[in-house]
Amino acid sequence: MSTQPFQSMNMAANNQEIEGVPPTEVPEDLPLPSDPKVAFLGGLFVLAVLAAAYVVSEIVMPLVFAIVLKLLLQPALRVLERLHVPRILAALLLILALFGTIVGLGTAISGPARTWAAKLPEGLPRLEERLSFVRAPINTLQRFLQQVQDLGEAGSPPNGAVSERGATLLMKLFTGTGNFASGFFMTVLFLFFFSCLAIFSFTVSSRYCRALGVSVRSWKFRSKLKATSQRIWSRSRS
Amino acid sequence: MNAAVGTATALAMWLTGVGDPILWGTVAFLLNYVPILGTALGVLIFLLAGLLTHDTLWQALLPAGLYFGFHLIEGETVTPLLLARRFTLNPVLVIISLVFWFWMWGIPGGILSMPMLAITKIICDRLQPLAAFGHFLEG
Numbered sequence: 001m002s003t004q005p006f007q008s009m010n011m012a013a014n015n016q017e018i019e020g021v022p023p024t025e026v027p028e029d030l031p032l033p034s035d036p037k038v039a040f041l042g043g044l045f046v047l048a049v050l051a052a053a054y055v056v057s058e059i060v061m062p063l064v065f066a067i068v069l070k071l072l073l074q075p076a077l078r079v080l081e082r083l084h085v086p087r088i089l090a091a092l093l094l095i096l097a098l099f100g101t102i103v104g105l106g107t108a109i110s111g112p113a114r115t116w117a118a119k120l121p122e123g124l125p126r127l128e129e130r131l132s133f134v135r136a137p138i139n140t141l142q143r144f145l146q147q148v149q150d151l152g153e154a155g156s157p158p159n160g161a162v163s164e165r166g167a168t169l170l171m172k173l174f175t176g177t178g179n180f181a182s183g184f185f186m187t188v189l190f191l192f193f194f195s196c197l198a199i200f201s202f203t204v205s206s207r208y209c210r211a212l213g214v215s216v217r218s219w220k221f222r223s224k225l226k227a228t229s230q231r232i233w234s235r236s237r238s
Numbered sequence: 239m240n241a242a243v244g245t246a247t248a249l250a251m252w253l254t255g256v257g258d259p260i261l262w263g264t265v266a267f268l269l270n271y272v273p274i275l276g277t278a279l280g281v282l283i284f285l286l287a288g289l290l291t292h293d294t295l296w297q298a299l300l301p302a303g304l305y306f307g308f309h310l311i312e313g314e315t316v317t318p319l320l321l322a323r324r325f326t327l328n329p330v331l332v333i334i335s336l337v338f339w340f341w342m343w344g345i346p347g348g349i350l351s352m353p354m355l356a357i358t359k360i361i362c363d364r365l366q367p368l369a370a371f372g373h374f375l376e377g
Binding site: 064 | 257258260261264286287289290295298342343346347350353354357
């Protein structure tokens with residue numbers, strides 16, 4: 001199922017087409033990074049960007065809002081510019097119109113929204129009555145869960161204090177799954193981080209060696225030569 | 239498109255006797271910005287409104303049904319014909335992005351998640367080394 005696109009972005013895409021930029025097309029060949037270092041470093045970069053966006057959200061969020069508003073209002077701005085309205089005046093008019101619409105709509109719907117919010121608690125018994133046909137399956141599910149819980153309590157050790165304080169089978173299942181998921185996620189994250197670190201250190205060290213005039217190939221050759229000579233020496237001794 | 243859905247929903251709410259067409263039109267307009275989850279939430283809200291307003295079951299289900307019908311016509315027929323051949327997003331990534339940005343930035347994050355995903359896709363489509371990722375985002 002293709003997701004419905006975000007309309008403003010479509011507008012942006014159309015505008016780009018108007019400006020003469022070719023439309024978005026899937027290229028025939030989609031090159032994947034052949035070097036795994038690129039992928040790992042790209043991943044690190046994305047993580048760093050997300051961490052920065054989390055820490056300094058007070059700065060990043062208004063900037064993103066500004067970019068999105070610019071994309072949203074760009075077509076209207078073009079129309080106003082075609083009508084020979086100065087760009088700054090057009091931008092001001094559009095911002096005023098947008099915020100005026102938001103305030104106006106907010107004022108218009110605040111009254112009815114309050115009425116509906118007040119109506120909801122009153123209508124809850126009526127809703128329960130209407131939705132009585134779903135009560136039977138819910139009761140069945142509750143009974144099943146209760147049975148599972150009883151089974152868990154019966155399966156626990158006969159020590160009364162422990163069984164009272166201990167978690168039921170269901171709780172154990174949930175907490176166990178949760179622990180496993182969080183542990184798995186942390187493991188993947190750590191593995192990713194350390195592999196990135198290893199690749200980074202390897203890249204830096206190989207560059208350092210190259211800068212010192214020691215190539216990796218010659219180092220490997222020397223170590224191989226050393227190992228072979230040691231083997232020959234040990235055979236001759238034996 | 240969102241404005242059209244909002245207007246149609248407002249008219250439907252007025253015709254089905256739920257009342258407050260401006261409120262429901264605005265709700266439909268805003269929820270249409272959120273793919274998949276917005277529609278699901280909208281159906282639930284209109285179902286509750288219908289159940290609170292009408293006594294007979296079919297009358298109570300009518301507002302939610304009409305809203306869902308408008309969404310189907312708009313999302314599956316009109317928009318794909320006009321725009322979505324050029325621009326689609328992976329539904330799974332849409333939900334993940336929505337949940338992630340809502341968790342990170344709260345409600346503003348939820349509002350900005352779709353534009354940010356769309357901007358990322360447009361950038362990836364324009365840059366040859368990131369074209370594969372752009373294709374992945376397209377779904």
